[in-house]
Amino acid sequence: DTAVSQTPKYLVTQMGNDKSIKCEQNLGHDTMYWYKQDSKKFLKIMFSYNNKELIINETVPNRFSPKSPDKAHLNLHINSLELGDSAVYFCASSQSQGSYEQYFGPGTRLTVT
Amino acid sequence: GDSVTQMEGPVTLSEEAFLTINCTYTATGYPSLFWYVQYPGEGLQLLLKATKADDKGSNKGFEATYRKETTSFHLEKGSVQVSDSAVYFCALKTGTASKLTFGTGTRLQVTL
Numbered sequence: 055d056t057a058v059s060q061t062p063k064y065l066v067t068q069m070g071n072d073k074s075i076k077c078e079q080n081l082g083h084d085t086m087y088w089y090k091q092d093s094k095k096f097l098k099i100m101f102s103y104n105n106k107e108l109i110i111n112e113t114v115p116n117r118f119s120p121k122s123p124d125k126a127h128l129n130l131h132i133n134s135l136e137l138g139d140s141a142v143y144f145c146a147s148s149q150s151q152g153s154y155e156q157y158f159g160p161g162t163r164l165t166v167t
Numbered sequence: 168g169d170s171v172t173q174m175e176g177p178v179t180l181s182e183e184a185f186l187t188i189n190c191t192y193t194a195t196g197y198p199s200l201f202w203y204v205q206y207p208g209e210g211l212q213l214l215l216k217a218t219k220a221d222d223k224g225s226n227k228g229f230e231a232t233y234r235k236e237t238t239s240f241h242l243e244k245g246s247v248q249v250s251d252s253a254v255y256f257c258a259l260k261t262g263t264a265s266k267l268t269f270g271t272g273t274r275l276q277v278t279l
Contacts, residue, residue, distance in 0.1 A: 058210070085265055095254055095272040097211075102265050110266055144210055151265040154199055154218065158210030 057081050058159035060145050066165045067135055074131045075162045077145030085109075086128040087146040087156065088120060097144070103128055104151050135166045169194045171257050173270035180247055180277050188242040188273045190231075190257035198259040200224075200233050200240040201267070205254045214242075214255070247277045 058079045067073050079086060087110075088100040101120040102110035108120070117133045132139060145159040174189040192198065199218040203211040215224030220235035229244045240257060257270040 087265070095205075095274075097256065097269040097272070099266050099268075104265070146210075148265065153265075154201070154216055154260070155213045156211075156267060158212070160208075160210050 058145055058147055058157050060143075060159040060162050062162060063160065064163050064165075066167065068167055069135055069137060071135050072131070072133045073135060073164070074129055075143055075145075075164070077128045077130070077159060079126055079145075079147040079157070081147060081149075081157060082126075083147040083157070084125055084150050085148045085153070086122065086125070087148075088128065088130050089144040089146060089158075091142040091144060091161070093141070101128075101130075102151075109151065132164075135164075137166050140164055140166045169198070169259060169261060169268045171259055171268055171270035173255075173257050173273050175271075176254075176274040178273060178275050180275070182249055182277055182279055183246045184277075186242070186244040186247045186251075186275065188255055188257075188275070190240045190242065190270060192238050192240065192257070192259050194238075194259055194261050194268075196261050197235075198261045200231070201258040201260070202229070202231055202240070202242050203256040203258060203269075205256065205272070207253070211256060247275070249277045249279060251275060252277045 085104045103122045106122045142161045146156040148156045201216045202214040204214045215226040217224040217233035223232045254272045
């Protein structure tokens with residue numbers, strides 16, 4: 055069984071469009087995250103939710119809006135896509151905020167043309 | 168703020184060679200330190216961790232020792248295999264915060 059799953063795996067879209075990436079974890083974890091990995095493999099946290107409550111919101115453009123309908127799901131909606139949004143987006147989860155280990159999904163490769 | 172510095176890659180080694188990937192950190196307080204590995208086309212997986220000074224984390228033949236005096240957490244393996252080819256990320260976490268701060272990653276390529 056997949057622990058942390060993301061859909062879609064690949065997403066190609068044009069500038070100005072709005073798109074969403076979905077994430078689900080079946081580990082029963084309380085905390086979920088979105089990370090962005092750029093073309094040089096640099097990985098940076100964007101958001102974190104604990105029990106559906108936003109606890110980390112890094113300096114991310116407000117075109118990015120996370121939504122957590124329940125603690126097993128954390129979706130990422132992106133408005134007015136720009137070329138610079140092209141990256142791999144990883145969802146992750148951990149048992150709690152203070153847990154040492156985070157479990158990562160397989161990533162969504164977003165290409166904006 | 169917190170930061171992690173890793174040696175730039177790629178690192179190319181022959182099978183059975185000795186591996187060292189350097190990692191140093193800057194953090195407020197006493198961080199926990201981690202190595203994550205990303206195999207091609209996959210998400211990151213925790214490889215090992217150390218939560219206090221002088222702790223040694225180990226897994227799958229990889230080791231790293233938390234050195235507070237040199238603020239380092241270098242990754243080592245005595246004999247690498249082709250299957251170890253991946254990108255390795257050093258990371259830290261401070262206090263009870265959930266945020267992980269990653270280094271830039273080091274690509275390891277092992278050849279026969």
